[in-house]
Amino acid sequence: MKPTRGLRIGVRIYSIIIVSIFASAALAFTMYDITVRNIYSMREAHLRDVVDSSASLVAALNQDVIDGKKTLEQAQAEAVDLLQKVRYDNGNYLFAFDYDTTVKAHGRSPDQVGARKGGALDPNGVDVYGSLLKAAQGGGGVVFYATQRTGGENSELLAKMSFSRAFTPWGWVIATGSYIEDIEAQIANIRMRAYIAFGIGLLCLGVVSWFIARSVTGPINKLNARMRSLTQGDSSSEIPFVQKADEIGEMARSVETFRQDIRHGAGLEREAARRKAEQEVAVSELARGLKLLATGDLSSQLKDPFPDGYEALRSDFNGAVNKLADLIGTISETSVSLEHRGEEISSSAEVVARSSIESAASLEEAAAAIEELTSSVKLAAKGASEANVIATEARGNAAQSGEVVRRAVTAMGAIENSSGKIAQIMDVIDDIAFQTNLLALNAGIEAARAGESGRGFAVVASEVRALAQRSSEAAREINVLITESSNHVKEGVSLVNEAGVSLDQISGSVAKIASHISDIATSANEQSAGVSEINTSVAHLDRTTQDNSAKFQHTLDSSRSMTQEAVSLRRALGQFKLARGTAKVVPFGAAAQVSTKPKPVSKAVNASVATGTHNTDTWEDF
Incomplete structure (x- = not known):
């Protein structure tokens, strides 16, 4: 700009x-x-x-x-x-x-x-x-x-x-x-x-x-130069004029606070850089382990210690690899029996599973839409809250401006009182001039009565009378000037009062705006809370539906595709390399040694499939 x-x-x-x-x-x-x-x-x-x-x-x-x-x-x-x-x-x-x-x-x-x-x-x-x-x-x-x-x-x-x-x-x-x-x-x-x-x-x-100009502009120029150097990265040099008690000192202290914030931010940046370096080391080692894990090598371990704060990640990774190896071995051993479960229950579970999957998908889309609505309402509530804070600050600023205007009115009233006192003093001077004029007139009359011997005294009396008249005229002229100044002061007081009334009206308007914004923010927060509750309810319903779908999927997992999936699973498990001491992976083709003849289905199971109900105890027949 x-x-x-x-x-x-x-x-x-x-x-x-x-x-x-x-x-x-x-x-x-x-x-x-x-x-x-x-x-x-x-x-x-x-x-x-x-x-x-x-x-x-x-x-x-x-x-x-x-x-x-x-x-x-x-x-x-x-x-x-x-x-x-x-x-x-x-x-x-x-x-x-x-x-x-x-x-x-x-x-x-x-x-x-x-x-x-x-x-x-x-x-x-x-x-x-x-x-x-x-x-x-x-x-x-x-x-x-x-x-x-x-x-x-x-x-x-x-x-x-x-x-x-x-x-x-x-x-x-x-x-x-x-x-x-x-x-x-x-x-x-x-x-x-x-x-x-x-x-x-x-x-x-x-x-x-x-x-005076140097005392004002000199410190300001020095402070300005220090601020420019501060923006260029020099946060180590001291800020001048911090100890001054005037406005320049206040500015210098504000700049000093800004400098401390910059130095604190630089420290945070250095700490972040150190943590980033440690994170890069940990991520690099973890990536190497994940790369080996992606090739199917479950025998590898992260042996080099990680930096402080990331050591737990290495331990968790090694533990997870060990558990995964055990799990792969167990899955390999049990995958053979899974090939024979699907055909027996596929016809009864297929219809129920398809309906459950469609319901879960529809409910998931509804949950996503409500989540987006929740985010929009929260954003609107946040904007209303920020607007409420800004309006409150504006109302405080208007109140401070009104206080300044009232102080100006008080100061101009004091000036008006001083002008009145000066006018009273000039009235006293005018009275003194009037009394002096009367005394000079009486002296001139007495000199006239004295005759020839009083001529000189008459001249002096005349001079005193003329001086009194001129003093009276000067006092009247000064009194006129003071009256005009008092009128100007009164006019200034009136204008400042009008400015104060205008500021009060502005403050009232800002207060009304702040009240409306506060109501809007409250309403938005209430709406956000309501939508959040709806979102929670839909999420709970979604989880319930997903659980039901998972149960029906469990039934489908026992259907016809279970045999092919078990075959694929054993083929995939054959790619893993396990460490010594873990369960063995049954190689593909070894399932021929296992009996593939299914047990006969009991009449109770057939009845449960036909009616859509079952008892968990009947699964023991399989």
């Missing part, structure tokens, strides 16, 4: 490893993308907090105008002064412009105040002030653009992001910006670390995978 093609175990293991590598790479890329987005989101939130804090101060000045404490010009002058003095994060500043993109305040270059910036493009073609105005009118947003740090023609061109928010009462846009070279450096550092970690992990995974 040609083996089917399939993947080798090593290829399967490496395929799993490659899939794991691709999955790890996809996960790492996703985490990297989320990290980059979070970094930019944190910078945007920081800029937004700075602008919101400044806008709150400008709003306080506008409230003084509303309350009549200051004029609009005074409030705007103070606002310009305030915005141009604010510094944070090592030199970052604020600037403001109106809806016509005319600069109202600029923390780095106050000389730009009054200049109209609308339509001015950066080296990448971005209308910076127009984009900031559009983002501010949309509720506040971030604009990315390129600028020069020093403002010279040959100065370095750097990427920058700015956040702008509209202050509607005055028609102003308050904005601030920050170079993102530190963010890019941080992202590059994270990317480099990710590459290094991924490379180290890939290397470790490859090394571990190689060792």
Whole structure:
């Protein structure tokens, strides 16, 4: 039978490893993308907090105008002064412009105040002030653009992001910006670390995978090679890995059992060869004796001893030859008188003997037919018994498969419980983020009440609140993933349960089949027993008929042919050579010296022949 093609175990293991590598790479890329987005989101939130804090101060000045404490010009002058003095994060500043993109305040270059910036493009073609105005009118947003740090023609061109928010009462846009070279450096550092970690992990995974694959395929290859040598006749070498406690050890122990069976079979073959040689010697000597016996030499004996176990055969042969010689001598001496018995009773026994022979032949044919029927019924009963054993084994295998499915359901239930516990932990993290957000909000309110001295604390509170919000969002995302995983686990449990139900149904069907086969086997055995009883009865009747036929044949043996048979017997006996001390063979022609005149038949005998009955005492007359 040609083996089917399939993947080798090593290829399967490496395929799993490659899939794991691709999955790890996809996960790492996703985490990297989320990290980059979070970094930019944190910078945007920081800029937004700075602008919101400044806008709150400008709003306080506008409230003084509303309350009549200051004029609009005074409030705007103070606002310009305030915005141009604010510094944070090592030199970052604020600037403001109106809806016509005319600069109202600029923390780095106050000389730009009054200049109209609308339509001015950066080296990448971005209308910076127009984009900031559009983002501010949309509720506040971030604009990315390129600028020069020093403002010279040959100065370095750097990427920058700015956040702008509209202050509607005055028609102003308050904005601030920050170079993102530190963010890019941080992202590059994270990317480099990710590459290094991924490379180290890939290397470790490859090394571990190689060792795992070698630990599996290496012993299997060695065990396979030993099995090939075992099939080629090498049963003396030891089987490797017999002491291992894993599946390879179980395979090795099975092969070791097979090797012991082969060695035991080889011993039996050698013993059979020895016995065959002894048998050939005994058969050869016995054939020589039978050959001499076939020539009529009854004086020969087997003198050379036979091997152990066959010596009794030699003794029995010699004894049989001696007894046969005695018997031949006796037959020779008595054969003369047999010539005169046939004619006297042939007429009365011939009819009865013919009928008995025909009945015995018919009954023998019936016995042979019933014997063939008995053999067929026994063969059918044996096949039904074997089918019953196979069905019982199939039912046991189905029960074992059901047990495996139930264990799989239990394992997946444990996975589902673990997912639920993780979801509870994520709920706790979400609650902590919510409480942190409330604390940050309260801290921002207290900082606003503190006024100028609480600005720095307000910025910190805003940062804590943003961090709490991002933690809450991440917890919700993880909770969604856990929920999806739990749903998949539930679906897997449902499928495994359905497989278990199917296996139970299969087991029930196999049990029914086994029951039917068992009934068939029982019925076949009963039929075999019945036919055997019939066969026994017919055989007994056949023996009885044969006995009756033998009795009638005894009568026929005393008929006319007895004379010719006695003559032939004496002629045949003359061919035998007897040893000294045995009865003599009467030579052919010596019967003339014996009286051949038969005794007269008594009237009682004639009457018994005519009526078909006789008395054994009347045979004494012969």
